[in-house]
Amino acid sequence: xxxxxxxxxxxxxxxxxxxxxxxxxxxxxxxxxxxxxxxxxxxxxxxxxxxxxxxxxxxxxxxxxxxxxxxxxxxxxxxxxxxxxxxxxxxxxxxxxxxxxxxxxxxxxxxxxxxxxxxxxxxxxxxxxxxxxxxxxxxxxxxxxxxxxxxxxxxxxxxxxxxxxxxxxxxxxxxxxxxxxxxxxxxxxxxxxxxxxx
Amino acid sequence: xxxxxxxxxxxxxxxxxxxxxxxxxxxxxxxxxxxxxxxxxxxxxxxxxxxxxxxxxxxxxxxxxxxxxxxxxxxxxxxxxxxxxxxxxxxxxxxxxxxxxxxxxxxxxxxxxxxxxxxxxxxxxxxxxxxxxxxxxxxxxxxxxxxxxxxxxxxxxxxxxxxxxxxxxxxxxxxxxxxxxxxxxxxxxxxxxxxxxx
DNA sequence: GCTGGCTGACCGACTGTTCGGTTAAGAATG
DNA sequence: CATTCTTAACCGAACAGTCGGTCAGCCAGC
Numbered sequence: 125x126x127x128x129x130x131x132x133x134x135x136x137x138x139x140x141x142x143x144x145x146x147x148x149x150x151x152x153x154x155x156x157x158x159x160x161x162x163x164x165x166x167x168x169x170x171x172x173x174x175x176x177x178x179x180x181x182x183x184x185x186x187x188x189x190x191x192x193x194x195x196x197x198x199x200x201x202x203x204x205x206x207x208x209x210x211x212x213x214x215x216x217x218x219x220x221x222x223x224x225x226x227x228x229x230x231x232x233x234x235x236x237x238x239x240x241x242x243x244x245x246x247x248x249x250x251x252x253x254x255x256x257x258x259x260x261x262x263x264x265x266x267x268x269x270x271x272x273x274x275x276x277x278x279x280x281x282x283x284x285x286x287x288x289x290x291x292x293x294x295x296x297x298x299x300x301x302x303x304x305x306x307x308x309x310x311x312x313x314x315x316x317x318x319x320x321x322x
Numbered sequence: 323x324x325x326x327x328x329x330x331x332x333x334x335x336x337x338x339x340x341x342x343x344x345x346x347x348x349x350x351x352x353x354x355x356x357x358x359x360x361x362x363x364x365x366x367x368x369x370x371x372x373x374x375x376x377x378x379x380x381x382x383x384x385x386x387x388x389x390x391x392x393x394x395x396x397x398x399x400x401x402x403x404x405x406x407x408x409x410x411x412x413x414x415x416x417x418x419x420x421x422x423x424x425x426x427x428x429x430x431x432x433x434x435x436x437x438x439x440x441x442x443x444x445x446x447x448x449x450x451x452x453x454x455x456x457x458x459x460x461x462x463x464x465x466x467x468x469x470x471x472x473x474x475x476x477x478x479x480x481x482x483x484x485x486x487x488x489x490x491x492x493x494x495x496x497x498x499x500x501x502x503x504x505x506x507x508x509x510x511x512x513x514x515x516x517x518x519x520x
Numbered sequence: 521g522c523t524g525g526c527t528g529a530c531c532g533a534c535t536g537t538t539c540g541g542t543t544a545a546g547a548a549t550g
Numbered sequence: 551c552a553t554t555c556t557t558a559a560c561c562g563a564a565c566a567g568t569c570g571g572t573c574a575g576c577c578a579g580c
């Protein structure tokens with residue numbers, strides 16, 4: 125596991141460590157609300173030094189969102205190559221999505237808040253829509269199988285379902301006492317069985 | 323119901339009509355991502371004309387968020403003065419919250435996206451937290467009554483529940499074929515009974 | 521003629537970005 | 551060992567453009 129290659133050159137930030145701090149700040153203040161000046165202060169280096177690692181502010185955003193999108197797309201690839209009932213595959217997608225959300229929390233957070241102001245943002249939104257489509261298809265299939273209630277429109281169901289999942293970024297912090305598995309269990313229980321005692 | 327007082331002076335925008343367009347643009351581009359110049363272009367008047375109606379950009383934000391918060395707080399006041407089992411009062415809060423979300427969609431949307439960069443934003447976040455607390459208390463009470471499942475932490479439950487509700491702002495548009503009541507039904511069914519067929 | 525809405529020119533501060541030069545480390549050379 | 555080379559990160563000053571906001575005065579309708 126020791127991928128500890130010796131760092132050459134002057135010590136300091138590399139792209140990864142810089143990106144981590146940048147994304148954290150973007151999530152605190154919002155992407156548009158964060159200036160490069162402010163970021164440089166947080167990093168403890170000058171504004172111009174940032175441009176040694178990255179060609180523009182927007183590239184920071186792109187890099188971050190790609191990390192989130194790559195994780196989510198790995199889930200869809202998994203789901204597509206899977207067998208079994210749609211409802212079971214749906215539950216698997218939900219569990220894996222929660223995992224990606226938790227493991228790449230800052231990146232996904234940034235992704236979910238993008239408004240589509242620039243080309244980069246619109247491209248990210250387009251990839252997100254692809255993901256949503258897969259989930260909606262699964263919900264439709266499971267409803268057709270008779271495993272999911274058919275009294276609610278599948279697209280409404282999938283939107284509310286992923287609304288619940290995505291809301292995790294607003295409050296979940298890995299440091300806390302809730303493990304990733306416990307969170308996934310809570311989400312699945314609530315989503316599939318509801319919160320009322322029957 | 324005719325509150326149609328006669329408009330005097332030169333015809334044009336008043337505060338309300340200006341605010342409506344401003345909030346719409348803020349939601350499209352994000353508050354920080356929208357410049358007063360851009361807003362003036364959308365309004366069809368000059369930048370300085372905006373300052374005839376409002377003292378600052380932030381006041382637009384404050385006015386909008388207050389409209390959302392006032393609606394949500396009316397729900398909590400209702401809930402506090404209500405009798406009956408906690409689970410029934412919780413369902414009522416959920417239904418009324420969906421109603422407020424739909425009726426004041428643009429204002430609530432703006433509220434839910436604020437990051438806390440300024441005093442105005444932090445004050446709004448504080449009021450939001452008060453609202454969340456009421457819901458969490460209701461969930462706790464309902465769990466203590468034995469009406470709600472006790473295998474999930476009440477604060478997690480309430481967060482996921484309102485994550486689902488709040489996600490409505492991301493996709494629901496009143497123009498569509500889903501009525502407000504149908505939406506509230508879908509939310510309550512999904513939240514309380516889950517999406518699996520039993 | 522008063523009220524309410526608007527214009528156009530302007531300000532200082534801040535924006536993201538560029539550029540030429542510098543500094544600190546490991547690696548190669550003698 | 552000391553020297554030079556290479557790599558990688560950084561600084562300071564400046565750029566053109568945009569930001570939110572101001573002010574004195576103009577204009578349309580009851």
